[in-house]
Amino acid sequence: MFDATVLKMLGNGILETLYMTLTSTLIAYIIGLPVGVALVVTDKDGIHPIRWLNGVLNVVVNILRSVPFLILMVFVTPLTRAIIGTSLGPTATIVPLVIGSAPFIARLVESSIKEIDRGVIEAAQSMGARPMQIIWKVMLPEARPSILVGSAIAVTTILSYSAMAGFIGGRGLGDIAIRYGYYRYEEGIMFVTVVLLVVIVQVLQEVGMWIARKNDKRRK
């Protein structure tokens, strides 16, 4: 059963999964991080309240978060085609992965920043800091360990989303598990892919937490 072809396929599956997951995480953070910051800053108790913007961001984030990923994936197919040129393959899968996970990341970032003691931000204000200075010099650095913990959660969530993309031809380990395990009843291969997914999740999670711990100066 595990001949060279299968092993090669599994190897490719690992690489495709990692490619989809990590690229999506990166792009999703490029979008989600500023949105998360904006959610905190423009809040009515924030350092620069903007009521309408906060309302719009909240609604958009909530709508995107309430659509199940499998449905979202199918729903954004036209957009994926417009951007990538195809709706199949790992690169195409990045589009729904980013759309599905950026709002989730925005919420993670929001809650990380809200963990910062209000007094620390007040202290910065008492020194005459502008809102931008507070974001760059207080909020992001102080929330960094918590944001990193969040990113470990985000990357594992995105990995599990990427496995779902196997259903619509997204390739990667999820695709292998579905084709061999679900359609062809080859439980051996399915089992191996599941084990590989678990191992990848473990590794990403541990690495993420290790980086977060190393970056936290609160306990030493």
Add this chain to the structure above:
Amino acid sequence: MFYGKRGDEDIKTPEIIVSLRNLTKVFPTADGAGFTALQDISLDIEKGEIFGIIGMSGAGKSTLVRCINFLERPTSGQVLFQGKDLSALTMPELLKVRQSIGMIFQQFNLLMQRTALQNVCFPLEIAGVEKKERIRRAQELLELVGLGDKMNSYPSQLSGGQCQRVAIARALATNPQVLLCDEATSALDPSTTRGVLALIREINEKLGITVIIITHEMAVIEEICQRVAIIDAGRIAETGPVSEIFSRPQSEAARRLVLPEGKPTDEFMGGRRCRIVFDGRSAFEPVISNLVLEFRHPVNILYANTKEIEGKAVGQMIIALPEDDRLAERMMGSMRAKGLVVEEVKGRV
């Protein structure tokens, strides 16, 4: 440059550095009625003094101190800083003014992900000071507060007292005119509190920085303040020199605060009682013995202590008076005649 005493104009006509005029702050509430945290507060704070604002929790002192640097915008009234009306300033101008008003807090509010040195550099980064100068200045300040050996420690590695010293160094970084202390010693133990207060006094004397101290502890006021305002339910109950308020409290709120450790008097059982305040002079006389000899009636001492207020030893004592009203009156009269401050402490507070 940094250590030079600011202005050596002698204390002929005290210069007012911060002036609060009819300040009122109303917080919106769900029912629309609004909660009045401060009502018609007027205060003048003189340049170079250590001014205390004391009140029970919920009296509005934290709101008051936040109005001074406009972290809270007053609903009405004015805050004048060096004659400038803060409400008339644009945002950039206000941010600039805040750099001349340092502030320290009960919970220190240090940046946990920065070292002591980087924390002190922080306000200088905001003020746009160049890096080399920032570090030089921060090192100098950490030396001043006695933490020359802790520059690269993170706040989590420092004790509460050390954290507050870092916070003080940070507040001084931009050469402020005024230092606001919001319950700065309330999270510290008594001996650390004394150390931090001594440092604040040293800063006041060396650098000539005006200090405004918010606290709920009379001990803090007695230790370093020259003048005090007592705030009660959002209003100023009384203002004056600390020794004056200590010996002759006029308001109910003041009386409650100067009583031993703020304990309600109903802890002292028995009939009538009076509070006697001695200053350094009268403390030499055997007042109670003389009283007993004169009236041939025993008096019971319920409480006594001595404190240093504005550098003078001041004692207070609470004694039980005889049940006989006329005798009690005569005893108090006799003590007053000897120049003591005597007032009857009313039953239950």
